[in-house]
Amino acid sequence: MRWTVLSSDLLLFFPAALYFVWVYCRRNVGGDKEGRSAPWLLAMILLYPCLILIDHGHFQYNCISLGLTLGAIAAVLSRNELVASALFSLAINHKQMSLYFAPAFFSHLLGKCLGRQNPIFEVMKLGLVVIGTFALVWQPYLYSLEAVMEVLSRLSPFERGKYEDYVANFWCSTSIFIKWKRLFPIQSMKFLSLIATVSAFLPSFIRQVKAPSDRGFLYALLNSSFSFYLFSYQVHEKSILLPLLPASLLALEEPLLFGWLMYYALLSMYPLLCRDHLILQYISVLALFGFIFYSPDGRSGMRANSFSIRKRALMTLPLLCSFILHVIYLSLRPPKKYPFLFEAMIMLLCFSQFVILTLHTNTKQLMLPDCSTRTERGKKDL
Amino acid sequence: MEEAAWFWGVATCVKLLLVPTYHSTDFEVHRHWLALTSSLPLARWYSDASSPWTLDYPPLFAYFELLLSLPASLLDPTIVDLVAGQNYAASSALLFQRVSVAAADLVLLLGAHRLARRLPPFRRRLAFAFLLWSPALLIVDHIHFQYNGFLLGILLLSLSFLAEGRDLAGGIAFAVLICSKHLFLVGAPVYFVYLLRHYCRGGFGKALGRFLAMGSAVGAVFATAFGPFLYHGQMLQVLHRLFPFGRGLCHAYWAPNFWVFYIVLDKILAFVLAKLGFVIQAPKASFTGGLVGDSSPFAVLPQVTPAITFLLVILAMSPCLIKAFLKPQSKHIIRWVAYAYTCGFMFGWHVHEKASLHFTIPLAIVAMESLDDARHYFLLSIVSCYSLFPLLFEPQEYPVKILLLAVHSILMWLGFCQFRISRTSHQRKTSDSRGSCEKNQIIGCAGTCYLLGLFGVELWGQLLHPYFFGDKLPFLPLMLVSIYCAMGMMYSWAWQLRQIIRFC
Numbered sequence: 001m002r003w004t005v006l007s008s009d010l011l012l013f014f015p016a017a018l019y020f021v022w023v024y025c026r027r028n029v030g031g032d033k034e035g036r037s038a039p040w041l042l043a044m045i046l047l048y049p050c051l052i053l054i055d056h057g058h059f060q061y062n063c064i065s066l067g068l069t070l071g072a073i074a075a076v077l078s079r080n081e082l083v084a085s086a087l088f089s090l091a092i093n094h095k096q097m098s099l100y101f102a103p104a105f106f107s108h109l110l111g112k113c114l115g116r117q118n119p120i121f122e123v124m125k126l127g128l129v130v131i132g133t134f135a136l137v138w139q140p141y142l143y144s145l146e147a148v149m150e151v152l153s154r155l156s157p158f159e160r161g162k163y164e165d166y167v168a169n170f171w172c173s174t175s176i177f178i179k180w181k182r183l184f185p186i187q188s189m190k191f192l193s194l195i196a197t198v199s200a201f202l203p204s205f206i207r208q209v210k211a212p213s214d215r216g217f218l219y220a221l222l223n224s225s226f227s228f229y230l231f232s233y234q235v236h237e238k239s240i241l242l243p244l245l246p247a248s249l250l251a252l253e254e255p256l257l258f259g260w261l262m263y264y265a266l267l268s269m270y271p272l273l274c275r276d277h278l279i280l281q282y283i284s285v286l287a288l289f290g291f292i293f294y295s296p297d298g299r300s301g302m303r304a305n306s307f308s309i310r311k312r313a314l315m316t317l318p319l320l321c322s323f324i325l326h327v328i329y330l331s332l333r334p335p336k337k338y339p340f341l342f343e344a345m346i347m348l349l350c351f352s353q354f355v356i357l358t359l360h361t362n363t364k365q366l367m368l369p370d371c372s373t374r375t376e377r378g379k380k381d382l
Numbered sequence: 383m384e385e386a387a388w389f390w391g392v393a394t395c396v397k398l399l400l401v402p403t404y405h406s407t408d409f410e411v412h413r414h415w416l417a418l419t420s421s422l423p424l425a426r427w428y429s430d431a432s433s434p435w436t437l438d439y440p441p442l443f444a445y446f447e448l449l450l451s452l453p454a455s456l457l458d459p460t461i462v463d464l465v466a467g468q469n470y471a472a473s474s475a476l477l478f479q480r481v482s483v484a485a486a487d488l489v490l491l492l493g494a495h496r497l498a499r500r501l502p503p504f505r506r507r508l509a510f511a512f513l514l515w516s517p518a519l520l521i522v523d524h525i526h527f528q529y530n531g532f533l534l535g536i537l538l539l540s541l542s543f544l545a546e547g548r549d550l551a552g553g554i555a556f557a558v559l560i561c562s563k564h565l566f567l568v569g570a571p572v573y574f575v576y577l578l579r580h581y582c583r584g585g586f587g588k589a590l591g592r593f594l595a596m597g598s599a600v601g602a603v604f605a606t607a608f609g610p611f612l613y614h615g616q617m618l619q620v621l622h623r624l625f626p627f628g629r630g631l632c633h634a635y636w637a638p639n640f641w642v643f644y645i646v647l648d649k650i651l652a653f654v655l656a657k658l659g660f661v662i663q664a665p666k667a668s669f670t671g672g673l674v675g676d677s678s679p680f681a682v683l684p685q686v687t688p689a690i691t692f693l694l695v696i697l698a699m700s701p702c703l704i705k706a707f708l709k710p711q712s713k714h715i716i717r718w719v720a721y722a723y724t725c726g727f728m729f730g731w732h733v734h735e736k737a738s739l740h741f742t743i744p745l746a747i748v749a750m751e752s753l754d755d756a757r758h759y760f761l762l763s764i765v766s767c768y769s770l771f772p773l774l775f776e777p778q779e780y781p782v783k784i785l786l787l788a789v790h791s792i793l794m795w796l797g798f799c800q801f802r803i804s805r806t807s808h809q810r811k812t813s814d815s816r817g818s819c820e821k822n823q824i825i826g827c828a829g830t831c832y833l834l835g836l837f838g839v840e841l842w843g844q845l846l847h848p849y850f851f852g853d854k855l856p857f858l859p860l861m862l863v864s865i866y867c868a869m870g871m872m873y874s875w876a877w878q879l880r881q882i883i884r885f886c
Contacts, residue, residue, distance in 0.1 A: 284398035
């Protein structure tokens with residue numbers, strides 16, 4: 001069984017990552033940077049601990065849908081939009097969680113189409129590809145509406161409730177103070193979370209439609225998946241893998257962000273991994289990641305000396321809390337009145353960090369310069 | 383030092399991930415020695431027989447086990463219990479032992495750092511990658527379970543002292559090494575000759591003074607190790623345990639050395655001569671069993687005794703010894719010592735395939751000196767690592783060992799290509815040689831064929847043999863691995879001999 005995960009990882013995720021790094025470096029997406037290191041970026045994408053631990057430790061097949069999504073992203077960056085749409089539809093059909101990225105794809109492709117000669121024709125082309133892929137995959141179930149509805153209802157079990165376990169989600173973290181379950185029935189909760197999610201990704205959505213750019217696309221992916229993670233209904237802790245994918249793609253530009261996010265994402269999965277007896281693997285994979293992040297040639301390492309003392313203190317404080325929480329979770333027993341106290345504390349810490357990071361990435365995307373589209377239009381005229 | 387520490391850190395993460403893998407009976411052996419040294423008084427260490435795993439390493443290693451038993455007893459007292467701890471395989475014992483091997487590799491880190499720190503940056507990093515990430519060492523130490531990294535670290539330390547010209551320190555380090563694992567005695571002739579000629583120089587008085595200094599330093603190390611046993615009158619017992627005669631020429635799985643060819647030749651000759659009508663007596667003894675009276679395990683060829691193997695080893699080492707005697711230079715010492723261990727591996731009595739580590743690891747440093755050495759190391763490290771594969775026979779370790787060898791080969795390939803580029807650009811500045819095109823390849827035609835053959839052997843063992851023979855003739859794939867690797871090892875030995883005769 002483990003072989004099937006490994007082989008699917010090898011066959012799908014690895015080539016997609018290679019393709020992406022190749023496209024990224026060739027197109028010079030991140031602007032001209034000195035000391036760019038393609039192997040380091042590849043290592044960051046392939047080796048991020050969460051995917052390794054969840055897929056190969058806990059056992060899941062996330063790598064297939066993530067690989068297809070990564071392939072779609074790379075195809076968008078290399079201007080093969082039809083291929084990208086097909087790949088992304090396949091990803092959605094493999095795991096509906098990939099819908100987290102849908103707003104970003106939609107907004108970017110729409111923005112690109114609107115900038116061309118025949119916008120309606122372009123949109124129709126993409127639409128046809130998407131519908132075609134869906135039809136291909138759903139073929140066995142398309143004989144009656146009942147079958148389709150059955151599949152759909154299994155995919156989205158809303159009756160399970162707002163959240164399972166403890167997730168570093170908005171609803172879960174604030175439920176400590178505001179008991180949402182008692183205030184609103186399920187219908188209105190669904191509606192509320194929909195509103196919250198849409199309003200969270202709306203700024204980046206609009207921005208991409210108005211001014212699509214490659215860098216902006218990567219940020220938009222991060223923003224939309226984060227907004228879904230934070231505000232959506234029925235989020236699992238493993239969903240943090242989805243925002244992590246675009247974060248790893250942006251690793252060369254925002255190394256600090258990526259490292260920070262990775263560490264807290266792992267922390268949010270810590271209770272799950274403890275239950276699976278993967279603590280040793282957690283420590284060694286995290287340490288290995290840390291080593292590769294700070295590789296000795298120093299080109300992609302971070303210059304910590306450039307940060308002010310206040311900033312450094314601000315960063316080390318949550319880090320210290322997380323170390324303490326690691327130890328507490330393993331050694332102490334929570335009081336009987338609050339059996340999930342330690343999980344809640346871990347989640348609160350992670351949530352706070354995620355909120356900071358989301359705000360940062362949203363502002364970054366909105367502040368991105370608009371000039372890239374003009375240069376592309378200029379090249380097309382030539 | 384930071385670079386070396388980085389390499390060591392990455393390796394340690396991988397070693398931690400290897401904790402739950404298969405381990406051999408060596409695990410129980412070392413656990414028993416932890417219990418033995420902590421529970422029993424010194425006088426009974428070498429005479430205790432409460433377990434079949436008797437202490438057969440010299441005293442300094444026993445002191446090391448005593449040191450380790452202190453934190454072990456704090457962690458989980460059952461580990462060091464002589465009776466209750468037998469075959470104790472709880473996770474605490476597993477974790478402790480594995481972490482102790484990884485921690486003992488700090489000595490390897492120190493040795494590698496001292497040896498490689500004088501090299502230019504790219505070659506230094508390459509050297510660290512080969513020394514600290516050696517797949518053979520990972521397989522033997524961290525899966526199969528042994529403490530070779532620690533001992534090889536002492537060897538590298540001693541070699542680094544000698545390469546820097548600090549002979550006294552090198553001699554003392556080597557004495558410590560011998561008193562920790564007596565298998566390293568094979569390198570003693572080279573050390574003796576080299577130190578005699580290089581260190582004990584000058585006028586008669588000065589030379590004698592130095593000789594006495596070296597002698598007393600080494601003697602002091604031996605005294606620390608064996609002194610207490612001499613005091614208790616146990617020396618004979620200690621020697622009896624350290625050198626158990628009664629084992630056969632080969633281990634159960636034949637190490638890929640010269641004797642493989644001898645045995646195969648014997649079998650072929652017996653078969654052919656029997657077909658031709660001669661009467662050949664079937665041998666009563668086996669190769670892996672002990673010496674049974676006067677009967678020989680060989681049907682046709684003359685019998686081989688430990689004395690003969692000893693003579694052959696010394697004979698094979700003699701060109702190296704003569705060179706060391708005539709012109710002792712510190713820059714060649716690593717090559718000579720590696721060659722000595724190669725001779726010991728090729729012609730020794732009851733050699734285990736793990737002994738190939740003893741010369742493969744030092745040769746990683748030698749590989750940095752020239753492209754020829756790099757080429758040789760490429761072939762040698764792949765062959766020696768592959769010959770260790772039969773040690774891990776469980777299916778769950780299969781992808782691990784393949785992956786380790788593959789990553790190492792890719793690293794070597796990329797590193798040496800870079801090496802070649804920098805060398806050829808340097809050569810073009812100094813000389814114009816058109817005929818150097820073939821010389822600039824990492825691996826020639828013959829080498830490629832040989833390595834492809836390695837694939838073939840593995841394919842046979844994994845797929846074709848079960849297909850054709852099922853469960854019959856289970857020793858055949860192992861024999862094939864032995865013979866094929868022995869060819870590579872013989873080539874390595876011959877190549878090293880040629881290098882020493884021509885260039886050193």
